[in-house]
Amino acid sequence: MSTLQQRAEEIAEELSYLDREERFEWIIDTGKELKTADDFQDHELVKGCQSKVWLRVWQEENNLRIIGTSDALLVKGIVSLLISIFDNATIDESKSFDFIEWMNKNQISLSMQRMQGLEGMLRRIQG
Amino acid sequence: MSTLQQRAEEIAEELSYLDREERFEWIIDTGKELKTADDFQDHELVKGCQSKVWLRVWQEENNLRIIGTSDALLVKGIVSLLISIFDNATIDESKSFDFIEWMNKNQISLSMQRMQGLEGMLRRIQG
C-alpha cells in the first residue's frame, strides 16, 4: 500500500497539468464524485460557519481511517482530498504532513484554504 | 481711542518685519515686559496643563477690561498680546474677532497656538 507521501505526490502530479481554473473545476468534480456513508452523528459534525462538514475518524491498528461529507460541493471536494491523502495513513505519517503547505505548493487558492472549517477538519484528523 | 481691529493691524504690521525666529523672540520679550497685578484669585486661574494662566476680565461700561499673567514666559507673551488686542474693546468687537485666524495669518507658530489654555483664555475673554 502506498504511503501518504506517495499519494499526495500522485495527486500533485495530476494537478500539475491543470491551470488554476481547472484545479477549481477538479475540486468540484471530486466533490460530486465523493461516495460516503449517510449515518453521520451529531458529534461527527465539524464546527464551521458557512457549510456543514461531517467527519468520522477512527483507527484500525496503527492506521487512520476517515470518511466524511459536507452539504457544500466544494467542501466535499476538500473532504475527498483529505480522505485520498490521509485515509489509511499511519498516525505518525498523518501528524507530520502539512496539508496547508501542500495546498500552497499546489496552488489551491487561498480562499479555499481559508474556508472556515478546514482547520477544524485537520484538527480532527491530526489531533 | 483705536478700535480692536486697528490695534490688531498695528501689531500685524510690526510683526510683518520679523521672520519666524524673530517673531518667537518678540513674544518672549513681550512676555518679559508684561506688567500686571499680583493679587490674582483662584477663580481667575484658567485651566491649562503645562503652565498657569490668570486672567481677570471685567466690563467698564460697554468695554471689556483685561489684565492677566502666567508663570511661563511665552504664555505671558500671549497674554500680553491678548491684552493689547482685546483690552478696552467693545463686547461686540471682541466677540467677532477671530484671534486664532489672526495668529495664523501672522504666522505665529501652530504649536504656540495649540498650547493648552489658549482656548480657555479666549473663552474667558469672548464668553
Add this chain to the structure above:
Amino acid sequence: MKQDFPLFTHNPDLVYLDYANTAPKPQSVISAVCEYYTHYSGNVHRANHDIGSRADHAYEMARMRIAEYLGAERNEIVFQKNTTEAINLVAQSFVAKLIEPGDKILLTGLEHHANLVSWQLLAARTGAELVFSQVDEDGCFDEQHWLKLLISGVRFAAFTAVSNVTGERFPIEQMLAAARGLGVPTLIDAAQLMPHERIDFDKLGADFLVFSGHKVYGPTGVGILIGRYELLNQMDPWIGGGDMIDTVHLSSSTFQEPPLRFEAGTPPIASVIGLGAAIDYLDGHLTETQHAHESCMMQGVLNALNQIEGTRFLGDPTSDARLASFVIEGVHSADLGAYLNEKNVAVRVGKMCAHPLLEQCGIDSAVRASIGLCTDQTDIDKFADALTKAVKRLR
C-alpha cells in the same frame, strides 16, 4: 470613479460586491494616512512641538469636518474603534445607569450582532430585559409591532437604520419622533446608512448615532459615536487612562469633558485623519446623480438574480436597497460564493452577523451582493454572467 480607488486599479478584473462588509478606499484617504506617517507622525493632545501640533491639528480638523458633514457639534463626535465599540460605550456608560432590573430595552429582530450582543452583555449585568419587534413574513421590519412595544414602556431603544441583511431602510424619522414623544432615548446604528445617504444628526433628533470608518470608504480602526452633548456630559467614562482625565490622584480622578473623556489612551490617529478625507470624498460624491446611479445598478443586480430560477430573497430588496441577500435552490451558498470568487466576483457568504434573523428565515447561510460608489455596468454584467454559470455548474 474606479480610477480613484487603487484597489480597482491594482485588481482590474475584480467585481467587488461586498461594500456592505467593508468599502474600498479612495487614493485621497490612503494618502492622508500615509502623509501622517511620513510627514508628521506625532501624538495628539500633547502638543509640545510642531510634529505633535500638526498631528493634533489634523486630528481635530477631521473631527470638525465630520461634525460639519453630519450636522453635529465638534464636541459631540467621539472616536472609537468601530461601530461595535461605540454601541458598547453607549450601553455601558449611558444605558446602564438608567436601568433598574426588569426595565426593557427595545431592539428589532433585524439587528447586526453589534447592536444585539452588546445589549445582551448589558442585560446580563443589569437585569434589563431585551424586547424585539418582530420580523414579518417577508423578512421586513414590523413598524406597528415596534410602536406597540415602544408604547408599552421601554427605557431605551436601539435600532439599525438599514439592515445589513435585507437592505431595508427603516422609517427612522418616524421611529425617532415616536420615541422622542415618549421620552425614550435612542441609538441609531447607521453603519449601513452612512455610505449611501446624507443625514443631519441635529435634524434627525436621535440621541446617539454610530457608524464605522471602514464602511464609508475610510480606514479600519475607527468608529464614530455621535451623541447629544448634554447626554455625553452625563456619562462616566468606560475606559480609563491617559488623555481622558483632568486631574489624577492615587485614590481618584476627575475626568475631561466629552469627547476626550471617552478617548482614553493614544487614539487611532492615522485612521481618524484618513476618515476626515473619506468624509470629504463622500461629501463630493454622494450626489443625487450618484443616488440614481446606485438605484440603477441595484436594479441590475436584482435582474440578474431574478433570471435564476429558485432565487429566494431575504426581505424585500425591491425597496431601493443597496444590497440583496439571497439563497438559490439546489445550490449551496458557500459553493456559490466560492464559484463567484473564482470568477473574480466578490460577495459575502454566511449568516452576515445576524444569526437570529437567518434562523428565523430557516436559512443556514445566504449570499449577499452589495453595491457602492464604484459599482458600474461592467460589474453587473460580469456578476450576471458568473451567476448563470455558477448555477449551471453547481446544481
Add this chain to the structure above:
Amino acid sequence: MKQDFPLFTHNPDLVYLDYANTAPKPQSVISAVCEYYTHYSGNVHRANHDIGSRADHAYEMARMRIAEYLGAERNEIVFQKNTTEAINLVAQSFVAKLIEPGDKILLTGLEHHANLVSWQLLAARTGAELVFSQVDEDGCFDEQHWLKLLISGVRFAAFTAVSNVTGERFPIEQMLAAARGLGVPTLIDAAQLMPHERIDFDKLGADFLVFSGHKVYGPTGVGILIGRYELLNQMDPWIGGGDMIDTVHLSSSTFQEPPLRFEAGTPPIASVIGLGAAIDYLDGHLTETQHAHESCMMQGVLNALNQIEGTRFLGDPTSDARLASFVIEGVHSADLGAYLNEKNVAVRVGKMCAHPLLEQCGIDSAVRASIGLCTDQTDIDKFADALTKAVKRLR
C-alpha cells in the same frame, strides 16, 4: 538608520527626542499599511473571496509574527486599540471576577495613568482597594516596600516594566517570581520596555503583558494584550458584537475562543498588518550593538543636561535609562519645551500622564527627552546646543 524613516527624510532638521510618546515609523511599516489599502483592503474572518482571504491571511500572519517574537502562542495575542484599552480589558474581564469588596490590587507609585485610572474605575465598581508601593526620595521604585505589600496579601499586581517618567527599569523578573510564589496574578505594562528590549513572555512568567503598536515603530490604533491562554479562556468578553460570538440567539450568545472573543467588530486591520512589519523591523534592529549605541546616546543627553546649572532629574537617569525627565531652575518647562521646538528639537513637556508622581516630586510640569532607534550624535549635539541657548534666553 534615519534613512529608513520618512519622518526624518521629510524633516531633515528634526531632532526627535519624543520616542517615549510615540515613535516614528520605518518605510516598511508605512508600506505594509498602504499595501493593504491599495491591494487587498478586505475584511477579516469572513473569507469568502480572495480580497478577504488575503486580508485575513495577512492579519493572522501578523499575529503569528508577534507571537513568535514575544515567545507566546498565537492564540495568546489579543489585538486591542492601545495599551490603555488592553489594561482595561484585563481589569474588567479578569480582575473584576476575582475581587471581593476590600480585596487589594497592588500598583506602584510610578504608573502611567493607563495603569492607574483603569484600576480606579474597577475599584469604584467592585469595592477593591488600590495599594501603592512608595516612591523613594530619589524618585525610584522601592522594591522592599512593594514586596512587603505583596506579602501582606493582594489579589492582583499590575506594574510597569519601565517608568515613562523616570525611565527606571523595574526588576520585573524578581517581582514576577515573588508574585508567582504567592499565587498572585500579574500584569506588566511593557509600553516603554518593548521599544528597547527583547522579552520572552513564556520565560518571563507574567500572566498578562500589554504594549502599544505606535511606540514600537508601528501604526496607531493597535495595542497588544498577551495573556496566558488558560486565563484568557476563563475571561468573559467585555465588548460584544460581530466576530466574537460563536452562536447568537435573541436571548443569549455563546462566545468564540480567545483571542477572537476579545476582538469584537471589525478590527484595526491595517494597523495590525503594519504592526507585524514593525515587529520585523524591531527584530532586525534591536541588537546588542543597538543597545550599546542607545546607552551611549543617552549618556550624551545626560551630559548635555549636566552642563546646565540647576538641572534636577526625576528619578535616577544614570541607571541606563532611555529617557530623562527634568526641570531646570529658573526656567519654566513649558518655555523650555517651546524654545527647543523653535530650534527643531522635539521633547515632551507636562505631567507625562503621571500626575501623582509629579505631585509627589513637587513638580508642576517637567521636560522629558527620550531616545530611540534613530537617535544619533547630531541629535545630541543639536540638543545640547539648543538647551544652552534656551536657558540663557529664558532665565
